[in-house]
Ligand code: URA
C-alpha cells in the first residue's frame with residue numbers, strides 16, 4: 001500500500017486496470033482534506049468531472065457543496081470526496097461490477113490513509129457495494145451503523161435530487177443527522 005495520498009494519486013493517474021481508461025479524458029482521483037474525519041463516496045465521474053479531473057464539479061457537485069456548507073463542511077477544509085470508480089463510465093451508465101472490482105483497491109487504500117470516523121455513501125451504487133447489496137436508499141437513507149469501527153450511512157445522490165427535488169428536504173435531514181453524529185464522534189471536524 002502507498003504511504004501517502006500523493007503517491008497513490010500518481011499511481012492511479014496512469015491506471016489501465018479496466019477498459020474505462022480508454023474513454024476517459026482525466027482520472028478523477030478524489031479531493032479534499034486527506035486528514036478528514038468524514039469521507040463521502042460517490043459513484044463515478046460524470047462529464048464535467050471527466051473534463052476537469054475533479055469529483056463533483058458539475059451541477060450535482062454545486063448542489064453537494066451547498067448541502068455540505070449548510071452543516072459547515074467543505075472539501076477545502078474538513079471532508080474528503082471520492083468515487084467508486086475513478087474514470088467516467090460512458091454516457092454516465094452505472095459502473096460494471098468488474099470495473100468496480102478493478103478500481104476498489106484504490107478506494108480501500110484512500111480509506112486506510114484517511115482513516116475516517118464516518119463514511120457517507122452518495123446514492124445506491126456506493127451504498128450497495130459498501131453497506132449492503134440490498135440497500136434501499138429511499139428507505140434506509142440517514143441511518144448510520146458502525147462497521148469495522150467506522151460509522152457508515154447513505155443519503156440520496158445529488159444527481160437523483162436534481163431529477164427528483166421532492167427528496168431534497170429528506171436529504172437535508174440526513175445532513176443534519178450527520179452533523180449530530182460528527183459532534184458525537186469526531187474530534188477536529190468542527
Ligand atoms: N457523480 C458522482 O457519483 N461522482 C462525481 O464525482 C460526480 C457525479
Ligand code: SF4
Pocket residue numbers: 012015016017018019020021027085086087099102103
Ligand atoms: Fe483504473 Fe479505476 Fe480508471 Fe479502471 S476506473 S482504469 S481501474 S482508475
